[in-house]
Amino acid sequence: MIFKGNAWVFKDNIDTDVIIPARYLTTTDPKELASHCMEDLDPDFSVKVKEGDIIVAGNNFGCGSSREHAPLAIKSSGISCVVASSFARIFYRNSINIGLSILECEDCIKNIKTGDVLEINTDMGIISNVTTGETFKARPFPEFIKNIINAGGLLNYAQEVGGNA
Amino acid sequence: MGMTITQKIFAKHSGKRFVEPGELIMAEVDIALANDITGPVAIEEFKKAGGQKVFDREKIALIPDHFAPSKDIKSAELCKILREFAKEQQIVHYYEVGRMGIEHALLPEQGIVLPGDLIIGADSHTCTYGALGAFSTGVGSTDLAFAMLTGKCWFKVPETIKFIYHGKTNSWVTGKDLILHTIGDIGVDGALYKAMEFTGDALCHLSMDERFTMANMAIEAGGKNGIMEPDNTTLEYVKNRAKRPYEVFMSDADAVYLNIIDYNVEKIRPKVALPHLPENVVDVEDAENIAIDQVIIGSCTNGRLEDMRMAAKVIKGHKVHPYVRLIVIPATQQIYQDMIKEGITEVFIQAGAVVSTPTCGPCLGGYMGILAKGERAVATTNRNFVGRMGHPESEVYLSSPAVAAASAVRGKIAHPGEVTDSDI
Numbered sequence: 314m315i316f317k318g319n320a321w322v323f324k325d326n327i328d329t330d331v332i333i334p335a336r337y338l339t340t341t342d343p344k345e346l347a348s349h350c351m352e353d354l355d356p357d358f359s360v361k362v363k364e365g366d367i368i369v370a371g372n373n374f375g376c377g378s379s380r381e382h383a384p385l386a387i388k389s390s391g392i393s394c395v396v397a398s399s400f401a402r403i404f405y406r407n408s409i410n411i412g413l414s415i416l417e418c419e420d421c422i423k424n425i426k427t428g429d430v431l432e433i434n435t436d437m438g439i440i441s442n443v444t445t446g447e448t449f450k451a452r453p454f455p456e457f458i459k460n461i462i463n464a465g466g467l468l469n470y471a472q473e474v475g476g477n478a
Numbered sequence: 479m480g481m482t483i484t485q486k487i488f489a490k491h492s493g494k495r496f497v498e499p500g501e502l503i504m505a506e507v508d509i510a511l512a513n514d515i516t517g518p519v520a521i522e523e524f525k526k527a528g529g530q531k532v533f534d535r536e537k538i539a540l541i542p543d544h545f546a547p548s549k550d551i552k553s554a555e556l557c558k559i560l561r562e563f564a565k566e567q568q569i570v571h572y573y574e575v576g577r578m579g580i581e582h583a584l585l586p587e588q589g590i591v592l593p594g595d596l597i598i599g600a601d602s603h604t605c606t607y608g609a610l611g612a613f614s615t616g617v618g619s620t621d622l623a624f625a626m627l628t629g630k631c632w633f634k635v636p637e638t639i640k641f642i643y644h645g646k647t648n649s650w651v652t653g654k655d656l657i658l659h660t661i662g663d664i665g666v667d668g669a670l671y672k673a674m675e676f677t678g679d680a681l682c683h684l685s686m687d688e689r690f691t692m693a694n695m696a697i698e699a700g701g702k703n704g705i706m707e708p709d710n711t712t713l714e715y716v717k718n719r720a721k722r723p724y725e726v727f728m729s730d731a732d733a734v735y736l737n738i739i740d741y742n743v744e745k746i747r748p749k750v751a752l753p754h755l756p757e758n759v760v761d762v763e764d765a766e767n768i769a770i771d772q773v774i775i776g777s778c779t780n781g782r783l784e785d786m787r788m789a790a791k792v793i794k795g796h797k798v799h800p801y802v803r804l805i806v807i808p809a810t811q812q813i814y815q816d817m818i819k820e821g822i823t824e825v826f827i828q829a830g831a832v833v834s835t836p837t838c839g840p841c842l843g844g845y846m847g848i849l850a851k852g853e854r855a856v857a858t859t860n861r862n863f864v865g866r867m868g869h870p871e872s873e874v875y876l877s878s879p880a881v882a883a884a885s886a887v888r889g890k891i892a893h894p895g896e897v898t899d900s901d902i
């Protein structure tokens with residue numbers, strides 16, 4: 314898939330409590346979750362973010378809770394893809410399982426600023442900073458994970474391979 | 479080449495003789511767990527995928543604990559989804575308010591999780607059961623839905639970092655201080671994707687309750703799981719609780735570790751993690767005189783009977799500081815009853831504390847003790863992220879129950895030795 318949008322840059326260790334605070338976990342409605350996405354770091358994030366925009370972050374993005382509400386909130390806020398130096402394990406699984414595009418790339422955080430225009434080719438794992446003209450390569454996914462992504466998430470994958478997953 | 483305890487449990491549950499780090503496997507789960515926040519999402523996914531019957535009604539645990547007893551209409555609706563699904567599917571391990579507890583205290587206490595098991599839970603602190611010598615890890619709701627359908631979960635076999643604790647612990651140094659020290663040392667992503675194996679002679683002297691505290695916080699270092707080899711203390715703990723067979727696994731002498739980290743516990747003093755990351759760990763002495771508004775003693779990290787005994791010992795004969803709220807939350811109904819029997823509840827109430835029914839409540843900023851703007855709390859919980867316990871400009875300091883109790887008395891962060899002459 315190809316995504317194009319503005320970058321929103323965040324630091325290391327962005328935890329699930331700031332992605333979607335627990336006080337909003339009484340709902341499972343993605344739109345409502347999205348309206349509170351990142352609000353403890355930037356109260357206007359959900360208003361300012363535009364369809365297709367891209368989050369760029371440092372190490373350990375999504376650390377903390379296992380709440381799937383976190384990638385759901387990001388996805389329905391309009392963010393097309395998250396590029397981080399590394400992801401916390403459960404967030405990584407959850408994103409793949411629900412079909413939020415994520416890429417691991419260590420060089421992006423150092424070379425991308427909020428507001429830069431990015432173009433991402435997720436199949437090739439190429440991240441281009443249109444504003445500066447630089448390009449970066451993401452770490453490739455293992456084959457098995459590619460299959461889950463291509464099936465459109467874990468449960469679709471399970472249905473594809475039947476009970477023998 | 480030998481295998482670690484984590485590899486062995488994976489090999490057994492994926493029907494293989496040997497698995498190696500990096501290998502992707504599909505493994506059978508012994509218990510799949512969800513709560514009132516993650517369960518409803520998993521149930522929705524289960525139904526969307528055409529799920530009719532869960533793979534095994536005895537191997538699923540559904541525990542309403544986060545916002546239960548329900549704090550508002552929306553959380554009542556979430557609990558209702560859990561309850562109705564449990565009824566419809568005849569789920570054996572569903573525990574209603576009045577019989578429930580915080581999932582990670584309840585499951586081991588009731589013998590639902592056992593040594594050698596492979597357990598997944600739609601809750602990040604599922605890693606707690608590693609203290610029993612089980613592999614357990616947190617997953618999301620979709621993974622859980624998949625497990626409810628198939629009884630399986632996919633894993634990448636992790637590399638293991640071994641942590642060896644040796645020596646004799648100083649007074650008032652608990653399992654909580656050891657794990658805070660470890661997280662402070664390696665950082666919140668120090669064990670990202672890795673298994674953390676805890677061992678060493680200092681651990682032999684730790685009670686099961688302290689071991690649960692340590693395994694519980696493996697996730698705070700990014701760990702996939704935290705695990706300890708079972709010993710006599712473990713076997714004694716499970717003896718009268720287990721209602722099914724279990725298997726004890728030990729790491730081979732020639733198992734391969736990514737890294738081995740040694741700690742001399744004699745150098746470790748009682749700790750506090752400063753806001754807003756669990757890795758901001760300092761000695762209590764270096765955080766003294768920070769004035770506080772609230773103290774929480776409870777959670778899946780430190781809401782067990784020993785934690786309560788320890789806090790009560792510090793607080794006995796004292797009053798909670800006039801401008802501090804002390805909220806004590808036993809993690810399970812059993813602990814609640816034992817506290818009453820032992821006179822511990824009385825000690826807290828005499829001191830001017832609130833003692834609540836089991837719930838996660840304030841730990842995740844749910845209810846029962848939310849912080850206002852600018853307020854500070856000392857908590858025996860596990861996370862001090864921005865906004866974790868309330869207002870984004872409030873602060874949480876993580877500590878052991880003993881430090882929390884001493885701080886409640888002094889109205890500021892304090893070493894237990896400042897409040898009592900006794901020792902643990």
Ligand code: SF4
Binds near residue numbers: 544580601603778779
């Ligand atoms: S007590 Fe806190 S950390 Fe433990 S399960 Fe409940 S909310 Fe999570």
